Amino acid sequence: MKHLDIESLKEISRRCRGDILKMTTLANSGHPGGSMSSIDLLVTLYAFANVDPKDPWNEDRDRIVVSHGHISPAVYATLAAYGFVNREDVIAGFRHPASIFEGHITRGIPGVEWTTGNLGQGLSAGVGFALAAKFKKKNYHVYVVMSDGESAKGQVQEARRTARKYKLDNLTVLVDYNDIQISGHAHEVMYVDIKAEFEAAGWKTIEIDGHDHEQILSALRIAKNDGAPTAIIARTVIGKGVDFMEDKPDYHGKALTREELDKALKMLGIENDLHVYEEKRKLLPIKAHEKVKLYYEVKINTGTPRVYEKGTDNRSALGRAIADLAVLNDNVVAVDCDLKSSVKLDFLDKERPDRLVEVGVQEHNAAALAGALSADGLITFFADFGVFGIDETFNQHRLNAINNTNLKVVVTHCGIDVGEDGKTHHGLNYVGAPLAWYGFKVIVPADPNQTDRVVRYVASQYGNYVIAVGRSKLEPIRRIDGTLYFDENYVFEYGKMDILREGEDGAIYSMGSAVPEALRAWELLRERGLNFTVVNVPCPYDLDEKVLKAFSNFVVVVEDHNVYNGLGSLIAQKLFELGILPRKFIKVGLEEFPVSGDAKYLFEIYGLKAEKIVERILKEY
Numbered sequence: 001m002k003h004l005d006i007e008s009l010k011e012i013s014r015r016c017r018g019d020i021l022k023m024t025t026l027a028n029s030g031h032p033g034g035s036m037s038s039i040d041l042l043v044t045l046y047a048f049a050n051v052d053p054k055d056p057w058n059e060d061r062d063r064i065v066v067s068h069g070h071i072s073p074a075v076y077a078t079l080a081a082y083g084f085v086n087r088e089d090v091i092a093g094f095r096h097p098a099s100i101f102e103g104h105i106t107r108g109i110p111g112v113e114w115t116t117g118n119l120g121q122g123l124s125a126g127v128g129f130a131l132a133a134k135f136k137k138k139n140y141h142v143y144v145v146m147s148d149g150e151s152a153k154g155q156v157q158e159a160r161r162t163a164r165k166y167k168l169d170n171l172t173v174l175v176d177y178n179d180i181q182i183s184g185h186a187h188e189v190m191y192v193d194i195k196a197e198f199e200a201a202g203w204k205t206i207e208i209d210g211h212d213h214e215q216i217l218s219a220l221r222i223a224k225n226d227g228a229p230t231a232i233i234a235r236t237v238i239g240k241g242v243d244f245m246e247d248k249p250d251y252h253g254k255a256l257t258r259e260e261l262d263k264a265l266k267m268l269g270i271e272n273d274l275h276v277y278e279e280k281r282k283l284l285p286i287k288a289h290e291k292v293k294l295y296y297e298v299k300i301n302t303g304t305p306r307v308y309e310k311g312t313d314n315r316s317a318l319g320r321a322i323a324d325l326a327v328l329n330d331n332v333v334a335v336d337c338d339l340k341s342s343v344k345l346d347f348l349d350k351e352r353p354d355r356l357v358e359v360g361v362q363e364h365n366a367a368a369l370a371g372a373l374s375a376d377g378l379i380t381f382f383a384d385f386g387v388f389g390i391d392e393t394f395n396q397h398r399l400n401a402i403n404n405t406n407l408k409v410v411v412t413h414c415g416i417d418v419g420e421d422g423k424t425h426h427g428l429n430y431v432g433a434p435l436a437w438y439g440f441k442v443i444v445p446a447d448p449n450q451t452d453r454v455v456r457y458v459a460s461q462y463g464n465y466v467i468a469v470g471r472s473k474l475e476p477i478r479r480i481d482g483t484l485y486f487d488e489n490y491v492f493e494y495g496k497m498d499i500l501r502e503g504e505d506g507a508i509y510s511m512g513s514a515v516p517e518a519l520r521a522w523e524l525l526r527e528r529g530l531n532f533t534v535v536n537v538p539c540p541y542d543l544d545e546k547v548l549k550a551f552s553n554f555v556v557v558v559e560d561h562n563v564y565n566g567l568g569s570l571i572a573q574k575l576f577e578l579g580i581l582p583r584k585f586i587k588v589g590l591e592e593f594p595v596s597g598d599a600k601y602l603f604e605i606y607g608l609k610a611e612k613i614v615e616r617i618l619k620e621y
Contacts (some may be wrong), residue, residue: 004047009213015041016077017241018270019087023073023101024093024255026277030095030103033251037210037236038145040473042066042078044216045143045174046111053083056110060140063376065114067146068121068176069104075112076101084111092280100289107375107403108292114372118395120153123173124365124620125161128372129561131169135333135378141224144173149181152190157197158365159421163229164202166357171229172223173198176210176456180238180249198231210234233312242267272555293404294519295462296377301328302456307488308448308476308554314469314513315412317448319344321455322381322410326352332459334381335370337363343383343412367393367409371400374407379459382407386414386427386468394433401437401464408458409440409466415560415590416606417470417513422596430468431540434567441494442466444512446536447477449486450498454538457492470513470560472599477515477536482580495542504533506554506584507616511537511567514560517603520610525617532617542568543574554621555582558613560603563589584620588613 016039024030024283049062066075074092080087093099100109104117114125126144133140150156175194179186195205204226208215216234223230238252239245242264256264258274265272274365303324308317326332326348335357336345349356359366367382367389374380382389389411400407413419414430434440443458443465445451451469458465477485479501485500500515501522510518515536522534533551537543557568568587575582594602603609606614
């Protein structure tokens with residue numbers, strides 16, 4: 001591949017243009033216009049980069065991220081031309097449910113590093129891959145191909161700044177500047193000076209003709225060796241190669257008709273054999289294609305767990321455990337958004353500052369680059385307040401889930417255990433929101449000792465996790481005899497419920513910062529002659545059916561969370577699925593945006609204090 005001359009590249013581009021038009025017309029959908037403007041960039045880049053179709057996942061390969069994933073026809077055509085994938089499968093299967101060649105590119109297809117769809121995400125992912133190379137002391141280069149329209153997004157600017165801060169000389173961006181997007185010419189839709197904005201962020205820039213293969217190759221050579229993150233701004237023409245498509249916004253997301261295809265292929269000097277692929281497409285079954293997911297083996301020393309005899313906040317136990325892991329392992333990193341003293345990454349900053357990525361107030365970029373870091377072999381913790389790390393970065397974590405990353409989202413200041421900041425900072429959806437990120441698991445530990453074990457556990461497992469904790473100090477949970485419940489012998493088991501107290505009159509299910517109040521309620525109820533079971537539920541998505549069946553007569557759920565989509569709703573759903581109808585089912589949680597105040601006052605106001613829980617139970621028992 002590395003010995004292809006300019007004429008060979010031109011010929012490959014010509015053939016790929018034909019494949020782009022064939023697959024989109026056959027599917028009667030897709031984005032042929034942008035694919036035609038990007039194809040010369042892609043054909044040249046995949047020839048230049050250190051990638052090999054015979055060994056597509058070699059650890060030392062260059063990473064290529066295509067941010068505007070809707071140009072999948074161009075990506076697939078390029079990959080087929082170089083032998084990464086089968087050309088017939090691409091053309092016949094494009095956008096068919098049984099085919100892996102979806103409308104937007106999918107991570108796991110050989111040659112595709114990142115699933116993209118939502119615009120503005122790819123540069124952050126590229127920054128993550130480039131940082132990963134630095135952490136691993138690898139020499140691979142990262143290339144991000146992106147569109148001009150998405151350059152107006154704020155997250156793109158966040159990523160530019162981060163690349164400059166960390167001196168990512170192993171990162172090159174190619175901007176397909178065709179000046180066309182769905183609504184018309186890009187400069188009319190939204191003003192953006194792409195060159196000036198890259199330069200203002202400290203990047204080097206190179207301007208070229210994006211259809212001149214020789215200029216593209218020269219720019220790639222310069223960018224790879226110029227000692228700085230570099231943006232190659234390539235002026236292109238949408239629909240390039242077919243005169244009636246050129247510079248026409250209509251062809252951004254519109255496939256050619258059969259008549260237009262025939263005309264276009266004649267213009268390109270390519271045979272119209274669409275009928276061959278049409279017959280192959282008819283044979284495809286109507287079913288979902290097999291999932292394409294990348295994993296890696298997690299290797300980590302989880303160290304010796306810490307035991308907290310006295311009260312401390314779960315966030316300190318969380319931060320302390322992350323630092324412990326980083327001291328023992330070079331493949332552990334954490335990403336912070338200017339909150340390290342609050343989310344307790346200051347432990348890490350003191351003991352392994354080289355493993356802390358500080359991006360400032362850039363939550364969207366931070367979440368996306370953290371996902372890429374975690375996908376590229378690094379056990380990555382993304383730390384933030386609950387309201388920012390869950391609610392504000394919802395889309396970024398959804399894309400991380402789609403990419404099957406290995407991200408550990410650790411959020412503090414959850415629920416109303418925040419301090420006096422008020423309703424803008426109350427993160428009330430740390431259980432409800434991640435339900436939409438298929439595959440994420442949520443863990444809400446009850447005290448510092450369980451928090452410590454949970455952090456070490458998730459670090460040892462491949463997959464996406466949320467660990468949610470509050471702000472305030474909590475006393476370690478103890479048995480009735482005063483010994484630690486989560487002692488030095490405790491081992492966290494995902495999905496296991498902890499029966500903290502037993503009783504036959506009813507059950508209180510709780511999690512996180514609400515557990516101490518549930519235990520106090522148990523004491524107050526016992527004084528009134530009622531013996532309730534208290535169950536800690538650290539894993540709300542995977543409920544222990546045996547426990548639910550055993551304690552399902554009079555059920556009370558107490559949670560520092562949105563009452564409409566949290567633990568109570570999940571338990572109710574599970575009981576319904578099991579065919580169990582409790583005599584009474586009570587949900588205690590947040591029913592509105594709470595006011596400002598100390599957590600102890602807010603727990604009182606919103607019914608989470610032990611006395612209020614008991615009052616509610618006695619009223620309905």
